[in-house]
Ligand code: ADP
């Protein structure tokens with residue numbers, strides 16, 4: 001249960017003065033949450049220094065200043081296009097305040113003639129006169145202290161006023177409790193880090209830009225807290241899973257040998273190595289939790305099949321779970337002939353199998369007559385029982401979020417778990433998403449692949465591209481044409497893909513197909529099938545084209561607005577081609593002008609095909625938050641920590657978490673109790689619940 005001390009932070013923002021439902025809704029949109037806590041971790045990225053408070057005669061144009069003035073005459077505009085001007089003075093001179101499209105009644109109220117007011121804003125020179133257009137603040141003298149400071153600048157959203165947000169942030173700080181210290185006092189002392197609340201206070205009330213820099217002690221501390229919560233949670237969940245007894249799965253290699261000898265090729269060195277690592281883990285009595293990483297086409301599926309064969313050799317069963325229906329079908333199509341040739345029984349089970357078919361498969365899984373099953377999460381609903389499940393392979397492809405899913409999918413079963421991912425994940429991110437999970441990496445590509453030629457082309461040369469496509473298709477090629485899906489408006493994106501589809505149809509007729517996320521599964525499958533085996537030669541797709549889909553004849557990949565994608569994502573899309581023995585090309589279309597950063601990113605893609613290298617560069621150039629299009633990536637999202645900057649803290653947090661759990665396994669010491677608060681503060685409730693109460 002959430003500790004009481006945190007209750008104030010979980011109250012809705014609308015409980016703050018000045019935050020009604022309308023403002024609250026805008027804040028929620030900006031913050032991604034509607035509680036005080038969400039605002040507390042929304043940190044300023046800059047400051048406006050309002051401490052310059054000159055007399056009018058000495059005031060310098062071009063600076064932000066706070067002045068105490070007497071309000072003089074209002075010069076109301078004679079037409080709508082003229083500004084409203086108000087003369088203000090102090091004992092050294094006079095200047096004008098300028099307003100466009102101002103409301104008389106508002107200005108009369110804010111700046112009554114003859115009164116003294118404090119105004120703050122950017123000073124400008126207009127001819128010989130000093131003026132200020134739309135002051136940021138106009139307040140009574142009593143409020144001067146509130147204004148004359150280094151005012152934090154927050155990332156904003158349209159419609160919300162910075163003043164409102166700033167006030168709400170200060171009000172939130174006032175309501176923020178002091179929390180017990182969860183960090184090691186020695187670390188605090190060594191690095192000169194402030195306590196938790198003072199750290200957040202310093203970040204929301206910066207004195208200068210250096211206070212906001214990543215290396216500022218307050219920032220380091222706040223980032224460290226977040227990473228520590230992440231690492232502690234991972235360590236706890238893992239420990240919890242490890243508590244479930246494992247099993248030793250061994251075999252004589254007979255079925256595995258049958259599979260490898262039926263292949264027309266031999267395993268690559270890294271496939272061999274991965275198989276050895278996996279079967280080694282399976283033979284050990286602990287539960288296996290291993291990640292198999294490798295680019296699309298690196299040959300993971302085969303490695304997984306061999307691991308599954310080992311389970312069958314041991315007289316047990318194995319399953320492979322895919323994130324989508326299409327992928328499940330594709331895996332099944334790949335695995336079935338190989339499995340059956342080696343004497344194993346295998347079935348496909350997805351959410352679409354209902355009634356008698358489903359019942360029959362369930363019965364065979366329960367009585368053990370099925371050795372293997374491939375499916376979607378439908379394999380792991382409550383009514384699915386196995387006679388003896390020894391191995392679950394979870395194919396995540398580019399979807400992360402493994403930890404959560406692992407916990408759900410494998411809970412209560414003592415089977416070993418092998419996760420396959422096609423995303424080369426940078427080491428730093430590995431740690432945040434998977435902790436120190438064991439990994440096998442397929443670094444070699446199977447032989448016989450022709451390298452892919454990658455070019456970048458401005459999008460306005462569309463006709464040339466269509467021409468090139470015509471020539472490629474004439475020689476028997478198939479092509480993917482990807483239109484990006486930008487999260488803000490699925491509808492607009494879809495429209496873009498539909499437009500492109502219509503356009504290409506005019507040129508290529510029925511040889512063009514369209515697939516996107518709104519299609520029903522059966523419709524999607526039909527289009528994919530027509531592309532894989534039928535009359536469709538150009539597949540226009542939003543990014544839903546499943547990364548695992550295997551069409552060796554596809555040798556052209558066109559990606560529109562390539563600059564909008566993450567590198568890793570582009571790399572994955574590119575991995576759809578170059579699978580056969582024919583030369584392939586990838587055309588990255590971009591809208592000029594490209595930013596420096598976008599140019600650098602596309603360049604990397606032209607230069608290398610090494611997924612791990614690309615992933616590291618992507619992290620460096622875009623930051624973790626941007627990787628893969630934030631939300632669907634399922635990677636933990638950090639509010640304060642920036643993995644490009646704070647990678648050293650992550651390693652430190654991992655060690656810290658391990659050490660703490662070693663010494664105080666139930667987190668029952670005073671520091672342990674404080675760490676529980678930390679877990680709940682960062683909403684790691686599930687991890688905290690693995691602890692005995694106390
Ligand atoms: P992944 O699952 O990593 O995307 P796959 O297992 O689908 O890759 O393999 C892609 C293709 O490469 C398949 O057609 C597979 O049969 C083939 N393949 C796998 N391993 C090898 C190998 N060692 N030598 C040649 N071809 C291989």
Ligand code: MG
Nearest residue numbers: 297300301548
């Ligand atoms: Mg595959």
